[in-house]
Amino acid sequence: MQHILSAHNIVKRYANHLLGPNGAGKTSLIRIINQITGPDSGNVLFEGQKLSPKHVENIGYLPEERGLYKKMEVGEQALYLAQLKGMPYAEAKRKLKIWFEKFEMDAWWNKKVEELSKGMQQKVQFIVTVLHEPKLLILDEPFSGFDPINANLIKNEILKLKSQGSTILFSTHNMGSVEELCDNIALINKSKKILDGSVKDIRKQYKSNTYEFEFTGNMMSFTNSLWTFGKLGEHKLDGENGKAQVSLTPGSTANQLLESVLKVVEIHSFKEIIPSMNDIFISKVNAEHPLGTQSNFTE
Numbered sequence: 036m037q038h039i040l041s042a043h044n045i046v047k048r049y050a051n052h053l054l055g056p057n058g059a060g061k062t063s064l065i066r067i068i069n070q071i072t073g074p075d076s077g078n079v080l081f082e083g084q085k086l087s088p089k090h091v092e093n094i095g096y097l098p099e100e101r102g103l104y105k106k107m108e109v110g111e112q113a114l115y116l117a118q119l120k121g122m123p124y125a126e127a128k129r130k131l132k133i134w135f136e137k138f139e140m141d142a143w144w145n146k147k148v149e150e151l152s153k154g155m156q157q158k159v160q161f162i163v164t165v166l167h168e169p170k171l172l173i174l175d176e177p178f179s180g181f182d183p184i185n186a187n188l189i190k191n192e193i194l195k196l197k198s199q200g201s202t203i204l205f206s207t208h209n210m211g212s213v214e215e216l217c218d219n220i221a222l223i224n225k226s227k228k229i230l231d232g233s234v235k236d237i238r239k240q241y242k243s244n245t246y247e248f249e250f251t252g253n254m255m256s257f258t259n260s261l262w263t264f265g266k267l268g269e270h271k272l273d274g275e276n277g278k279a280q281v282s283l284t285p286g287s288t289a290n291q292l293l294e295s296v297l298k299v300v301e302i303h304s305f306k307e308i309i310p311s312m313n314d315i316f317i318s319k320v321n322a323e324h325p326l327g328t329q330s331n332f333t334e
Contacts, residue, residue: 039171039202040068045077060226061206062099065173068204069096081171092121095169099176099206103148103156110144113163120167127166134162138188153180161189165196172196173204178212190216210313220312222319230319234312241315244283245308246292251275252300260299264292280308 047063066072068079070088079086081093104112110131117127135141138158148156157180165172174193178186193216197203205217213220214234221231230237245268250257254272257279261267264287270279277300283292293305310318 039082040204041080042068043077043080045074045079047072048075061223062175063226065096065098065175065204065206068173069094092167093170095120095164095167095172097161097164097172097174097177099179103160105149106147108145108147109140109151109159112148113159113166116163117166120169122167130166131162134166138162154182154185157181158185158189161192165192168201170202171204172201173206175206176208177205178207178209210311210316213312222316224320224323229323230315237315238309238312241310241318242307243310246281246283246289247304247306247308248277248279248281248296248302249304250277250279250296250300250302252277254279256299257296260295261292262295263287264295 042064045064045067047060047067063072067074068086070086070091081090084090107115113131114124114127117131118124122130135144140155140158143151143155143159148159151159161177164174177189177193181189193203193205197216205212207213217234219231219233220237221228223229232240246265248257252275254270254277257277258267261281263284265281265283268280268282270277272278281292283289289307293302296302
């Protein structure tokens with residue numbers, strides 16, 4: 036199957052400038068994809084073709100560093116940016132009106148950008164990024180600076196675009212967003228991909244056969260009931276209300292463990308502990324660099 040975007044052996048050097056501990060290389064790659072800069076070697080293909088200026092109309096890019104012309108009126112600027120993406124004036128104006136109504140921004144059309152709050156400016160920039168319905172949408176920390184209500188608004192629009200067939204490259208350090216929005220992830224550290232695959236499969240891959248119990252009863256009886264099926268981990272007891280983590284012993288099953296515990300305490304909840312992407316992120320990077328170098332997540 037042909038991918039919409041593929042990058043091969045990309046190298047970008049910065050003379051004697053040393054990249055900081057957060058320099059995984061994701062922003063450099065994103066800039067190359069958007070043809071803001073070029074690679075020193077390697078190539079990027081868009082739908083099987085070598086990336087060229089004609090592809091800009093099929094790409095939408097929302098950079099982490101926001102930037103609009105502060106002295107221009109909002110509507111005028113949105114129209115200008117839409118036309119840079121190849122949209123005819125009349126079509127751009129029609130679609131902008133629809134988006135402005137959806138985001139309750141009608142009153143902003145004739146305001147200057149500098150009159151808007153940071154969050155309002157970000158909403159304008161998001162609209163301009165998706166207006167031309169790009170095949171590939173690149174979002175770099177799209178929720179940065181948004182309050183929870185507007186962050187949820189943008190999240191829902193991203194999910195709609197995904198359902199309509201857009202391919203979305205989502206760059207973020209927020210692991211909660213990764214779990215909520217992404218189908219597949221790639222972890223990049225020091226310009227090298229050290230982990231990739233589906234979010235669901237990776238979380239299963241890193242699970243440790245550990246279960247959490249919430250129960251009413253005697254902790255000693257609970258512990259003794261584990262027998263050879265489980266090993267007690269973190270636990271606490273508040274009166275008769277207990278909470279405990281238990282790891283399965285090799286060869287045992289969750290059913291055997293649960294059956295043995297049910298004989299001595301009343302179970303309120305029983306669930307397998309699946310590691311979060313944040314846990315996996317930390318463990319994987321620490322395994323690569325024991326001193327704990329920070330890295331970046333991209334999808």
